Amino acid sequence: MAETLEGTTAVVTGASSGIGEATARALAGRGARVALLARRRDRLDALAGELGDRAAVFEVDVTDDAAVAETMAAVVRELGGIDVLVNDAGYGSMVPALEADLAEWRTMVDVNVNGVLLTTHAALPHLVEAAQGPRGVADVVTISSVAGRKVASPGAGVYAATKHAVNAFSEALRQELAARHVRVGLVEPGLVRSEMTEHSGAAADAEEHFALGLMEPGDIADAVVYMVTRPRRTAVNEMLVRPTEQTR
Numbered sequence: 150m151a152e153t154l155e156g157t158t159a160v161v162t163g164a165s166s167g168i169g170e171a172t173a174r175a176l177a178g179r180g181a182r183v184a185l186l187a188r189r190r191d192r193l194d195a196l197a198g199e200l201g202d203r204a205a206v207f208e209v210d211v212t213d214d215a216a217v218a219e220t221m222a223a224v225v226r227e228l229g230g231i232d233v234l235v236n237d238a239g240y241g242s243m244v245p246a247l248e249a250d251l252a253e254w255r256t257m258v259d260v261n262v263n264g265v266l267l268t269t270h271a272a273l274p275h276l277v278e279a280a281q282g283p284r285g286v287a288d289v290v291t292i293s294s295v296a297g298r299k300v301a302s303p304g305a306g307v308y309a310a311t312k313h314a315v316n317a318f319s320e321a322l323r324q325e326l327a328a329r330h331v332r333v334g335l336v337e338p339g340l341v342r343s344e345m346t347e348h349s350g351a352a353a354d355a356e357e358h359f360a361l362g363l364m365e366p367g368d369i370a371d372a373v374v375y376m377v378t379r380p381r382r383t384a385v386n387e388m389l390v391r392p393t394e395q396t397r
């Protein structure tokens with residue numbers, strides 16, 4: 150029997166588009182109050198307008214230590230705690246090393262690794278506290294990638310390195326927090342239609358090769374909702390989710 154999210158607060162980074170936006174919508178649909186985090190305030194305001202009193206907007210760059218710490222404190226002040234953290238904000242630039250721009254590599258490491266570390270570090274004490282409350286459990290879900298599980302492919306070396314890094318961090322954190330009843334899980338999507346894959350051309354390429362198409366952001370939001378609505382005795386540690394026809 151799935152647990153309700155009524156009375157809980159969920160923080161979703163990257164809530165201004167794609168998987169993060171769909172996840173925020175899905176968690177609010179299950180009864181959570183959702184803190185929407187990203188840099189594009191207009192996009193967050195539009196989503197908050199749709200979700201009404203279930204949502205609050207926090208404009209933040211997840212690579213900025215001080216801003217992330219201030220934001221988590223503001224979430225707790227305004228929404229009363231943190232029961233669920235979804236680390237979704239991410240960036241991908243798939244270029245072979247010989248042609249790569251170092252600034253792009255740095256952005257991937259900053260957003261995909263440091264962003265996850267900073268938001269998780271700032272939220273952790275509140276998650277531990279929430280796990281001692283009426284729900285009796287708290288959740289950290291990080292949106293990694295198939296690229297965090299499989300051996301990297303050409304052009305995806307740095308992106309894959311960032312996702313392997315967060316997978317390693319997440320597994321250690323899972324072991325550290327199990328006794329405190331904070332569940333730590335990974336969702337590892339294959340190709341999903343989003344700004345990231347529309348801009349890179351990966352979505353168009355997948356449309357051409359997959360008769361059934363690529364996944365939609367809501368397919369990954371479903372995986373996150375499944376994880377965080379398990380009975381408190383059950384932790385889903387990892388979900389690898391691909392389009393039916395994606396082989397690698």
Ligand SMILES: NC(=O)c1ccc[n+]([C@@H]2O[C@H](COP(=O)([O-])OP(=O)(O)OC[C@H]3O[C@@H](n4cnc5c(N)ncnc54)[C@H](OP(=O)(O)O)[C@@H]3O)[C@@H](O)[C@H]2O)c1
Nearest residue numbers: 163165166167168188189210211238239340341343344345
């Ligand atoms: N699409 C796929 O096929 C796929 C597959 C596997 C894994 N993923 C992962 O899924 C996650 C979401 O990606 P998506 O596909 O939904 O792409 P997307 O639509 O481009 O969304 C990326 C999100 O990250 C936020 N973000 C980026 N840099 C940020 C920063 N410095 N501070 C705060 N927020 C930042 C963006 O918001 P702002 O620009 O408003 O800040 C946006 O909301 C990423 O971690 C990605 O690696 C995607």
